[in-house]
Amino acid sequence: MVPLWGELAKTPANKAWAIDVYQVARAGLHPIAQNTLDAMLGLKP
Amino acid sequence: MRNFWAGLVAIVAAVGPITSVQAEMARDEHSYAHLDEVRIKHVYLDLDVSFDKKQLAGFAELNLDWRKPAAKRLDLDTRDLSIERVSAQRIDGSWVNASFALAKRDAKFGSQLTIRLKDAAPKVRVYYHTAPTASGLQWLAPAQTLGKQKPFMFSQAEAIHARAFAPLQDTPTVRFTYRARVTAPEGIRVVMSADNEPSSDGRGGFRFNMPQAIPSYLLAIAAGDIAAKQVGPRSFVWTEPGRVDVVAKEFGGHRGDDRRRRKALYGPYRWGRYDMLVLPPSFPFGGMENPRLSFLTPTLIAGDKSLVNVVAHELAHSWSGNLATNATWRDIWLNEGFTSYVENRIVEAVFGVDQAVMDQVVGQQELLAEMKELPAIDQHLVLNLKDRDPDDAFSGVPYQKGEWMLRTLEQRFGRDKFDAVVRAWFDEHAFQSVSTEQFLDFFGTRLLDAKDSPIHRADLDVWLYQPGVPKNALLAHSAKLEAIDGLLADFVAGKKDAAALNAKTWSTGEWVHFLNGYGDNADATKMADLDANYGLTQRLNREITMRWFLAGIRANYTPMRDALRAHLIEIGAPQADGAALGRTCEDAGEQGLGD
Numbered sequence: 147m148v149p150l151w152g153e154l155a156k157t158p159a160n161k162a163w164a165i166d167v168y169q170v171a172r173a174g175l176h177p178i179a180q181n182t183l184d185a186m187l188g189l190k191p
Numbered sequence: 192m193r194n195f196w197a198g199l200v201a202i203v204a205a206v207g208p209i210t211s212v213q214a215e216m217a218r219d220e221h222s223y224a225h226l227d228e229v230r231i232k233h234v235y236l237d238l239d240v241s242f243d244k245k246q247l248a249g250f251a252e253l254n255l256d257w258r259k260p261a262a263k264r265l266d267l268d269t270r271d272l273s274i275e276r277v278s279a280q281r282i283d284g285s286w287v288n289a290s291f292a293l294a295k296r297d298a299k300f301g302s303q304l305t306i307r308l309k310d311a312a313p314k315v316r317v318y319y320h321t322a323p324t325a326s327g328l329q330w331l332a333p334a335q336t337l338g339k340q341k342p343f344m345f346s347q348a349e350a351i352h353a354r355a356f357a358p359l360q361d362t363p364t365v366r367f368t369y370r371a372r373v374t375a376p377e378g379i380r381v382v383m384s385a386d387n388e389p390s391s392d393g394r395g396g397f398r399f400n401m402p403q404a405i406p407s408y409l410l411a412i413a414a415g416d417i418a419a420k421q422v423g424p425r426s427f428v429w430t431e432p433g434r435v436d437v438v439a440k441e442f443g444g445h446r447g448d449d450r451r452r453r454k455a456l457y458g459p460y461r462w463g464r465y466d467m468l469v470l471p472p473s474f475p476f477g478g479m480e481n482p483r484l485s486f487l488t489p490t491l492i493a494g495d496k497s498l499v500n501v502v503a504h505e506l507a508h509s510w511s512g513n514l515a516t517n518a519t520w521r522d523i524w525l526n527e528g529f530t531s532y533v534e535n536r537i538v539e540a541v542f543g544v545d546q547a548v549m550d551q552v553v554g555q556q557e558l559l560a561e562m563k564e565l566p567a568i569d570q571h572l573v574l575n576l577k578d579r580d581p582d583d584a585f586s587g588v589p590y591q592k593g594e595w596m597l598r599t600l601e602q603r604f605g606r607d608k609f610d611a612v613v614r615a616w617f618d619e620h621a622f623q624s625v626s627t628e629q630f631l632d633f634f635g636t637r638l639l640d641a642k643d644s645p646i647h648r649a650d651l652d653v654w655l656y657q658p659g660v661p662k663n664a665l666l667a668h669s670a671k672l673e674a675i676d677g678l679l680a681d682f683v684a685g686k687k688d689a690a691a692l693n694a695k696t697w698s699t700g701e702w703v704h705f706l707n708g709y710g711d712n713a714d715a716t717k718m719a720d721l722d723a724n725y726g727l728t729q730r731l732n733r734e735i736t737m738r739w740f741l742a743g744i745r746a747n748y749t750p751m752r753d754a755l756r757a758h759l760i761e762i763g764a765p766q767a768d769g770a771a772l773g774r775t776c777e778d779a780g781e782q783g784l785g786d
Contacts, residue, residue, distance in 0.1 A: 147737075150737065150759065154744055163752075164759075171760040171762070174760070177324065178582065
């Protein structure tokens with residue numbers, strides 16, 4: 147699953163779409179996945 | 192898969208001796224422990240599972256093996272643990288309170304817990320509770336489970352997340368046996384990486400014993416509405432009741448098979464039972480090799496060999512990783528490279544050379560593609576993890592590059608010679624932690640240093656300490672996949688349309704190879720043609736689906752966006768019913784995986 151998010155993060159338009167989806171998906175994801183994807187999508191505080 | 196477990200055990204297990212040599216190390220860069228002063232040798236956990244508070248609470252009692260009794264301090268790893276109090280047993284047997292200090296939290300490594308002791312305490316008790324956000328645990332609401340009635344919780348400790356649910360020396364250099372008593376709300380069953388008793392009702396707490404010494408990353412726990420079904424004399428499957436028959440059918444059955452037993456490769460299976468726990472889909476990996484109880488994702492039950500590979504991989508870890516364990520995470524290739532190599536040998540024994548070689552080709556090509564995007568430093572087999580969370584540095588390199596190096600050795604020395612040394616490696620390092628340097632000494636003395644050796648220690652330096660793969664690395668060749676390459680070239684050039692590929696009978700490996708090659712040249716029109724003929728957007732196979740979506744993102748193939756969105760969300764979302772799962776299992780049978 148992580149490679150898909152990584153591929154989406156490569157272009158601004160796809161990344162914006164991915165962040166939108168991630169807002170819905172995040173709550174159900176494992177903390178380890180959240181940690182990886184927060185960083186990948188540039189959402190880490 | 193009927194008879195699956197029996198066959199795998201017969202292939203890899205045989206009787207062999209156990210010897211013991213322990214390497215000494217003072218510090219692990221990912222742990223606050225002072226390993227030259229004291230080491231944990233046994234742990235007793237007494238915990239309560241609270242779904243309301245999303246916490247584990249109770250105490251950990253640590254039996255200590257003092258190397259420097261005068262040190263009178265114990266440094267433990269914790270992350271987001273609340274420490275209530277600490278007591279210590281004095282040498283005279285009496286218990287006293289011990290003072291402790293919890294250091295400021297480090298984002299990567301958590302908080303050092305320093306306990307001050309009056310003497311070389313034989314035992315220390317830490318009373319604590321976990322945080323709802325503990326990185327090593329996931330708490331699921333009933334809606335995220337199959338049954339939708341009861342909550343679920345499971346742990347994932349590798350690499351350094353055990354410290355988020357127990358105060359430990361959280362380093363694979365330290366091994367301990369453990370016992371536990373865990374209470375949970377009525378109707379909730381608790382299982383651990385230990386002996387799990389299906390008849391236990393949990394009154395007074397579920398009790399566990401793990402008599403084999405494990406590193407902390409193999410400490411594991413799960414709790415929920417979990418049922419058990421026996422699938423072999425020493426094997427149960429554990430999962431939610433609504434999934435247990437489907438899972439048992441997939442893994443069930445035991446048949447003695449002397450023919451396969453003779454192929455035994457790597458010495459005895461030393462862990463007693465081998466059970467499998469199939470978790471809800473938010474489990475973040477395909478599988479985790481928790482000893483006696485592999486944790487597996489339900490997405491494995493997809494009607495193809497991806498299941499077989501992952502179970503073969505987790506089982507192979509019973510030797511590589513769980514018996515002979517990477518001493519630090521820099522050496523993780525010793526766990527994963529060996530395991531990927533053994534996995535491929537199991538695939539060869541079960542499915543034949545063609546399938547094994549196909550997997551090798553796919554693995555090598557995916558490694559080469561992945562390395563193009565990795566910094567040079569992360570392409571070494573021996574990782575540079577200084578000041579890094581190991582999770583951030585892991586990639587396909589320890590797996591595929593490690594497997595590739597080991598296969599190179601196998602091919603250069605011949606199987607008979609190489610297999611004997613690998614077997615001795617596991618035997619002589621059983622229940623020990625090992626480093627790359629020990630690997631070099633062991634394989635050097637027995638293989639590489641001979642005058643007429645076809646490959647020398649220095650040749651391995653390129654694999655171990657340099658980026659990329661050596662120029663003379665042997666590429667695997669598969670006639671089946673070369674035929675796919677020809678079809679792909681014609682398809683990309685417009686000489687063949689999707690229907691002309693005749694792909695209805697392609698195996699997972701053929702699709703994976705095709706889509707990996709196609710990904711860089713994908714265009715939306717041709718993807719629509721493929722989709723119309725083979726329904727790839729709606730495919731249930733996790734291996735094919737991921738690569739199809741990757742190609743679709745690159746080609747901006749918009750008709751798959753809704754399915755991609757659903758796929759990305761559903762991992763942790765309320766689950767589909769059992770019927771859908773049943774259908775995919777029947778598909779598995781139809782595709783000839785039932786035997």
